[in-house]
Structure formats: C-alpha cells, structure tokens
Amino acid sequence: MFFMGVDLAGVETRPSGMAVLDEELRVRTWVRFLDAEILADVDELRPVAVGIDAPLGLPRGRTSLETRGPPHFRICDNELRRRGIRFFPITIGAMRKLTARGIRLAEEIRRRNIPVYETFPGGVQDLLGLPRKHHSLKGLVKGLRKLGVKNLSPKNSGDEADAVTCAYAVYLWWRGLCEEVGVPDEGVMILPKRRP
Numbered sequence: 001m002f003f004m005g006v007d008l009a010g011v012e013t014r015p016s017g018m019a020v021l022d023e024e025l026r027v028r029t030w031v032r033f034l035d036a037e038i039l040a041d042v043d044e045l046r047p048v049a050v051g052i053d054a055p056l057g058l059p060r061g062r063t064s065l066e067t068r069g070p071p072h073f074r075i076c077d078n079e080l081r082r083r084g085i086r087f088f089p090i091t092i093g094a095m096r097k098l099t100a101r102g103i104r105l106a107e108e109i110r111r112r113n114i115p116v117y118e119t120f121p122g123g124v125q126d127l128l129g130l131p132r133k134h135h136s137l138k139g140l141v142k143g144l145r146k147l148g149v150k151n152l153s154p155k156n157s158g159d160e161a162d163a164v165t166c167a168y169a170v171y172l173w174w175r176g177l178c179e180e181v182g183v184p185d186e187g188v189m190i191l192p193k194r195r196p
Helices: 035-045 075-082 093-110 121-128 133-146 158-174
Strands: 002-007 016-022 027-032 049-052 116-118 178-183 187-192
Touching: 002 035, 002 158, 016 035, 016 158, 027 035, 027 158, 035 093, 049 093, 049 158, 075 178, 075 187, 093 116, 116 158, 116 187, 121 133, 121 158, 121 187, 133 158, 158 178, 158 187
Parallel strands: 002 049, 049 116
Antiparallel strands: 002 016, 016 027, 178 187
C-alpha cells in the first residue's frame, strides 16, 4: 500500500519531486519531468491516493486562468489565510501554469480511479511545526524523521522533501488525521487536523 506525493513543477522542463510512503512510513523519492513519467509511476505503484502540490481547481465564478480580476481565492485559500498560512494565489504569474498543469494531471489520475487531493507542503509543514525547505532543508528532513518517516537521505532535494510532505499528508488522510478543506468544484485540500 502506497501514499504518493508530487511536488509539481509549473512546466515539464523543471523537476517535479516525487515520493511514496508505505504504511510503515518507509519512503522512496525521485524526480520526474514529464506528465507521462508521473502517470507511468502512478500506473506502476497504484497508490491509495495522490497528494499534489498544485492548485487543482479555479475559484467559483472564474472560468479561466487568463481572466483578469476577481475572484482570486478559493474556499481552501481563504482557510489558509484565516490560519495565517502564507501562499501564492493561483492568479499570479507562474501559478497559472502550475494550476493548469495540476488540473490536467489530477484529471488523468482520477480517470485511473485513484483519489487525488490538493496538498500544500508549506501549510502542512507550518501546521506540523516543521520548517519550510527555504528556511532549513536540513531541519525539514530532520523534522520528517521525527514524525517517523524512514529512509530519508541528506541528499534529498527540497522538491523531494516537499513531495514527502505531500505523501505524509495523504498518509494522515488515510488514518483519518487530516481534514478536507474546500469544495469539490474548486479543489479540496487536505491539511493535518489541529491537535487539541
């Protein structure tokens, strides 16, 4: 049984971090460039679910990524803002390419009858008390190890560490320890439940 995380790049010329966790939290990481490569990995591994670090839907009332003006935020985005979690809105620059790619990839994976959730590793890391990769990649890897993730390497890239975070969020979802934030027509994001 595998839980897959994808730290998706906005374009196929940049590396996307990939990770799978098993139920014992043993991890394997790698990078991919092409959507076809990512889909081949999904076909081979048949994960329980996939968490993708990319917006997987448009805000209600927005019909296109090319449209200027509001709305800029989805329900899940507003929840991140409410919690004080910083992120980039889907309507700015490179986020448009990432959103378009994420939507296409999620549709292809769902055609394979595999659930796909939007994840945001920075938000997951904030909620779990882990540093984000740009603050301390070494600290992030150390924090993931403290959560029980096995087989991480000091050579893991930031993209791979974020993919591990996405896979860990899917693992928490499977254990009932994540909440689903948002609505299906805009994209449902999974975030770790708040600890009492």
